[in-house]
Amino acid sequence: TQTTRPQRMLAAVQKNATRGDPRSVVKAIDQFCRQKEWAMNVGDEKGCILDSVVTEVNPETVLELGTYCGYSTVRIASLLPPQAKLITLEFNPGNAAIARQVIAWAGLEDKVELVEGASGDFIPKMKEMFGIKTFDLVFLDHWKDRYLPDTKLMEECGLLRKGSILLADNVICPGTPDYLEYIRNSPRYKSQFFKSHLEYTKVEDGLEKSIFLG
Numbered sequence: 183t184q185t186t187r188p189q190r191m192l193a194a195v196q197k198n199a200t201r202g203d204p205r206s207v208v209k210a211i212d213q214f215c216r217q218k219e220w221a222m223n224v225g226d227e228k229g230c231i232l233d234s235v236v237t238e239v240n241p242e243t244v245l246e247l248g249t250y251c252g253y254s255t256v257r258i259a260s261l262l263p264p265q266a267k268l269i270t271l272e273f274n275p276g277n278a279a280i281a282r283q284v285i286a287w288a289g290l291e292d293k294v295e296l297v298e299g300a301s302g303d304f305i306p307k308m309k310e311m312f313g314i315k316t317f318d319l320v321f322l323d324h325w326k327d328r329y330l331p332d333t334k335l336m337e338e339c340g341l342l343r344k345g346s347i348l349l350a351d352n353v354i355c356p357g358t359p360d361y362l363e364y365i366r367n368s369p370r371y372k373s374q375f376f377k378s379h380l381e382y383t384k385v386e387d388g389l390e391k392s393i394f395l396g
């Protein structure tokens with residue numbers, strides 16, 4: 183019977199990566215996506231920009247919207263300080279099942295809380311479920327038409343504090359025009375664009391980093 187792309191990606195991790203070594207997991211997935219099958223992980227070029235933002239922010243609390251197979255989850259979690267927590271939301275059960283195994287292979291399950299469900303349903307529950315007051319860093323990488331509504335929802339739920347950082351993938355390709363228009367024109371945010379390329383391709387893309395001003 184036919185396997186799914188996430189299942190084939192996990193097999194590549196289990197074959198080529200070393201248990202407990204996050205960098206080898208990232209490398210195995212990037213090699214799979216370059217040599218075998220394109221997949222919508224943030225990838226290595228944008229991943230390096232993600233790494234630099236995570237390192238700079240040094241967050242205690244991180245929210246990731248869109249887990250897929252856990253590639254960016256592993257990149258982020260491997261850079262977090264000891265007590266820090268990364269909550270990642272994924273509403274596709276098949277993807278969530280694979281991501282759990284990829285995160286476990288990297289040995290990062292203690293730093294990651296994978297919630298299987300839709301961002302719109304779970305963002306309002308973050309405080310009660312995890313005792314989270316606010317997020318220091320949010321990585322937006324789910325369906326692109328959800329970036330703006332979920333950002334407004336996080337504002338309304340008081341999940342952002344003065345200095346919280348939003349980092350949004352794909353603001354060029356596939357593009358998030360309504361989110362960009364909002365975040366770049368709002369007096370409540372200061373934004374910066376990081377030019378890059380769509381993962382594993384030469385197509386133009388980039389990340390938008392925005393600081394919530396309170």
Ligand SMILES: C[S@@+](CC[C@H](N)C(=O)[O-])C[C@H]1O[C@@H](n2cnc3c(N)ncnc32)[C@H](O)[C@@H]1O
Nearest residue numbers: 223224248250253254272273300301323324325
């Ligand atoms: C581009 S993939 C995430 C890639 C991942 N961040 C990485 O770089 O490895 C987008 C994922 O978001 C999930 N997704 C889309 N909309 C969602 C939502 N509203 N709530 C939760 N998950 C969502 C999809 O099922 C898909 O697995």
Ligand SMILES: O=C(c1ccccc1)c1ccc(O)c(O)c1[N+](=O)[O-]
Nearest residue numbers: 222223224323324325326351352356
């Ligand atoms: O939307 C797509 C997409 C559209 C069409 C076909 C495949 C993927 C996509 C492409 C690159 C991304 O980095 C990404 O996060 C996504 N996504 O689904 O969220």
Ligand SMILES: [Mg+2]
Nearest residue numbers: 224323351352
């Ligand atoms: Mg993306």
